[in-house]
Amino acid sequence: MGLSGLSVREDAVGNIFGRWDGYKPGLPAVATGSHIDAIPYSGKYDGVVGVLGAIEALNVLKRSGFRPKRSLEVILFTSEEPTRFGISCLGSRLLAGSKVLAEALKKTTVDGQNISFVDAARYAGYMKGEDDLSNVFLNSGNYSAFLELHIEQGPILEAEGLSIGIVTAIAAPASIKVDFEGNGGHAGAALMPNRNDAGLAAAELALAVEKHVLDSGSIDTVGTVGILELHPGAINSIPSKSHLEIDTRDIDEKRRNEVIEKIHQSAVAIAKKRSVSLTEFRIVNQDPPAISDKSIVKAMEDTSKELNLPHKLMISRAYHDSLFMARISPMGMLFIPCFKGYSHKPEEYAASQDIANGVKVLALTLAKLSLD
Amino acid sequence: MGLSGLSVREDAVGNIFGRWDGYKPGLPAVATGSHIDAIPYSGKYDGVVGVLGAIEALNVLKRSGFRPKRSLEVILFTSEEPTRFGISCLGSRLLAGSKVLAEALKKTTVDGQNISFVDAARYAGYMKGEDDLSNVFLNSGNYSAFLELHIEQGPILEAEGLSIGIVTAIAAPASIKVDFEGNGGHAGAALMPNRNDAGLAAAELALAVEKHVLDSGSIDTVGTVGILELHPGAINSIPSKSHLEIDTRDIDEKRRNEVIEKIHQSAVAIAKKRSVSLTEFRIVNQDPPAISDKSIVKAMEDTSKELNLPHKLMISRAYHDSLFMARISPMGMLFIPCFKGYSHKPEEYAASQDIANGVKVLALTLAKLSLD
Numbered sequence: 001m002g003l004s005g006l007s008v009r010e011d012a013v014g015n016i017f018g019r020w021d022g023y024k025p026g027l028p029a030v031a032t033g034s035h036i037d038a039i040p041y042s043g044k045y046d047g048v049v050g051v052l053g054a055i056e057a058l059n060v061l062k063r064s065g066f067r068p069k070r071s072l073e074v075i076l077f078t079s080e081e082p083t084r085f086g087i088s089c090l091g092s093r094l095l096a097g098s099k100v101l102a103e104a105l106k107k108t109t110v111d112g113q114n115i116s117f118v119d120a121a122r123y124a125g126y127m128k129g130e131d132d133l134s135n136v137f138l139n140s141g142n143y144s145a146f147l148e149l150h151i152e153q154g155p156i157l158e159a160e161g162l163s164i165g166i167v168t169a170i171a172a173p174a175s176i177k178v179d180f181e182g183n184g185g186h187a188g189a190a191l192m193p194n195r196n197d198a199g200l201a202a203a204e205l206a207l208a209v210e211k212h213v214l215d216s217g218s219i220d221t222v223g224t225v226g227i228l229e230l231h232p233g234a235i236n237s238i239p240s241k242s243h244l245e246i247d248t249r250d251i252d253e254k255r256r257n258e259v260i261e262k263i264h265q266s267a268v269a270i271a272k273k274r275s276v277s278l279t280e281f282r283i284v285n286q287d288p289p290a291i292s293d294k295s296i297v298k299a300m301e302d303t304s305k306e307l308n309l310p311h312k313l314m315i316s317r318a319y320h321d322s323l324f325m326a327r328i329s330p331m332g333m334l335f336i337p338c339f340k341g342y343s344h345k346p347e348e349y350a351a352s353q354d355i356a357n358g359v360k361v362l363a364l365t366l367a368k369l370s371l372d
Numbered sequence: 373m374g375l376s377g378l379s380v381r382e383d384a385v386g387n388i389f390g391r392w393d394g395y396k397p398g399l400p401a402v403a404t405g406s407h408i409d410a411i412p413y414s415g416k417y418d419g420v421v422g423v424l425g426a427i428e429a430l431n432v433l434k435r436s437g438f439r440p441k442r443s444l445e446v447i448l449f450t451s452e453e454p455t456r457f458g459i460s461c462l463g464s465r466l467l468a469g470s471k472v473l474a475e476a477l478k479k480t481t482v483d484g485q486n487i488s489f490v491d492a493a494r495y496a497g498y499m500k501g502e503d504d505l506s507n508v509f510l511n512s513g514n515y516s517a518f519l520e521l522h523i524e525q526g527p528i529l530e531a532e533g534l535s536i537g538i539v540t541a542i543a544a545p546a547s548i549k550v551d552f553e554g555n556g557g558h559a560g561a562a563l564m565p566n567r568n569d570a571g572l573a574a575a576e577l578a579l580a581v582e583k584h585v586l587d588s589g590s591i592d593t594v595g596t597v598g599i600l601e602l603h604p605g606a607i608n609s610i611p612s613k614s615h616l617e618i619d620t621r622d623i624d625e626k627r628r629n630e631v632i633e634k635i636h637q638s639a640v641a642i643a644k645k646r647s648v649s650l651t652e653f654r655i656v657n658q659d660p661p662a663i664s665d666k667s668i669v670k671a672m673e674d675t676s677k678e679l680n681l682p683h684k685l686m687i688s689r690a691y692h693d694s695l696f697m698a699r700i701s702p703m704g705m706l707f708i709p710c711f712k713g714y715s716h717k718p719e720e721y722a723a724s725q726d727i728a729n730g731v732k733v734l735a736l737t738l739a740k741l742s743l744d
Contacts, residue, residue: 041604082607153561171560175607186715187596187619188543188690189525192585199597200582203575210572213564224559225571226607228600232413235454235547235598235617237716245607247559318560343558344609 014078033075043348057363092321102133155341164311165335172289184240199239208266296332386450405447415720429735464693474505527713536683537707544661551652556612571611580638668704
C-alpha cells in the first residue's frame, strides 16, 4: 500500500496529493483524505484512519477493475493539529484560500522556540524561494466532492452498536489566547492584600469558561482550557504572568460567539477585580460551522444500506480538515466507532473490522461520486 | 575581596565555610552567611548581599586591626532556593541535622530531568565516594551565634525610612505538592457532562488556597500557588492531569497547619465533585517557625544605636537558611531596605548605601559576639 500508482504532487506548505486520473480528466475530481500529525501524548487513529483508509479505498477500486470517470485524489493535509504553530488545520485552511493565514504564515507565525513558519518549512524542504502562499489556494470548482473518513472521537456509535456515522454538520470552533500580568513577588514577603496574582486570575477565568458554557443550557456547547501556564513557575514566587488557551465549539455559531463574548467580559472583570493587566485577549480563529452536502450525505446513506451496515446521521463535535474543504467543495464525512469515544490520548483505538467497514463505504461512495 | 585569608573547607553537598581563627580557637565560633543561588527570572540581591556582606564584614574587621576571640566563619549555603530539587534550604537543612533529608537525598531526590541528587552532586565534584550524608550535620554547640544579613524582600523598611530591620522571628513555611487525574479527551467531542477535567480541579484548588488563607483573618498568613501545570497541555485536549505546588507560611504554626488541613479538605472535596482522582497530596516540608536569640537581638539593636542608624524589630515573612541554623545555634537576622519590597523578580534592588549600613551593623555585631 502507498501512493504508488498515483501521480503525486506536494504544495509549498507540505500538503500531498495523489491522483488517479479518470477517463474524463477534465472534470472536477473527487477527493478524499485526512491528516497524519498528532498532538503530544495522543493516539494513532485520529486522522491516520482517513489517510490510510483513503489509499486503501483507491487500491480496492483498482483491484476490482473499477475505472473512474472523474479523477480520484487522496490528500494528506499538513498540520491539522495546532501542536507546533498554534494554528489548527493549517494545510486545509490554506487550501481553502485563507488570505489572513497566508499573510500570517509569511510574516508573524512562530513556534514555541521562536522559529518562524517560513524557516521551518524551508528546513523541511518546502517554500523553496516562494514568497507568495496564494499559489497553495485551490479554486472553488477544483473538486466536485470531498470526503473524509475519521474515527468518531465520541462514544455514540459504539454505545448504539452502529458501524457508520454520516456527518451532517461540523461544530464551529474558536480559539482564544489570554495573557494576564501582575507584579509577582516573593511568596512569603508579599502579604495577601498587596498581591495581584496573575495565576489566580487565570484560575478564575478557567472556571468562568466552564460556567458560561454550562449557562448556555445547550449540550452542544463546549469550552476547554487545555493550556494554562504560569511565570516564573516557582513554588516560592507569586505568578507575575499567566497564559491560557481556550477552545470553544458549538453547532450554533451565534450561541458560541455569545459564550466568547461572556468569556471576554469575565476576563476584563477578573483583571479589574484582581488589579492585573489583561495584556492579551486574542481570538485566534473563529470559524463558521460547515454543513455537509445533501447529495453526498445521500450517497453515503445509500451505500451503507447496500452494505447492510447499521448507520445514523450525526453531528461532528470535533472539527476536521473537512470544515475548511467545505468552503471550496461539496463536503461529506464518514465516522466509524472508536473505543469508549476516547481520542487525543494514548487509549484511542478503532477495531480493524470497523476500519474495514468505513473503507468499504468510502470506496463505494467515491466510485459513485466519480461516475456522477 | 574573596575568601582569601580564610581557611576554606567544603562539605559533601557543597556548603562552603571560610574561617578566620580567633585567639581562642577552641571556643564555639560565630558564623554568618547566606546563599548565592536564585530562582528563575529573579533578582541578584536575595542571598548574595548576605554572602558578599559577610566577606566584606570580615575584611573590614581585619583592616581595622580587630582580633577575634572566638573564630569567625563565613558560610555559603548550597541550594537555598528549591529550584532544581524542589527542596528549599537544602544546605542549611542538612547542616541542622535533618536525617529525613539525608535519606531522601541519597535515595529518592531527583530533578525535573530525573537526574538524582547524588549524580548531580558527584558530577559537580561533591559526595566523592561518601555514602553517609550525616557527616554534613553540625553539632549543636558548633557555633555560639549565627547571623544572616539579607534584603527585607518586603516594603516596610523603605516605606518607613528605616535603615535596619532586626528580625525577632521567621515565619513558618510549608510546601505541598498536589496531583489530580481525570480521563482527559478531545476538547470538541467530549460533552461537558461527561468530563472530569483535571485542569479545572487545579483551578478550583488554587482559588481555595487563597480563600482559606484569607478566611484565617490574619495578615500574617499567606498562601501561594506558584506552580500549576496541565497535561498534555494542548489547546484541543481536556487536561487529564494537573500538578500544583503550594507554599503556605505564617508566624503562627498552628494557624498555618489549620490552613493546610483546610486545603487538604478542599482538594478531597473538589476531586469528589469533579470525579477526578487526587493522586497526590504531599506535604513536602512543614517547618516550625524560628525565634531569634534575645542576646543577639540586643547586640544588633545596640550596634544600630551606636551607628545612629534608624531601625526596628520585625518579623521575617520570607524564610532563610537562618530558620534551619536556629535549630543548632542561637540565631539573629539583619534586614536592609529593598526597592518597593520587590524580590524574586528582576526589579529586585538594594542601594549601595543600604548595603553598606547593613555590613557595618553586621561587622560590629560579629566583633561583639566574637569577644563574648
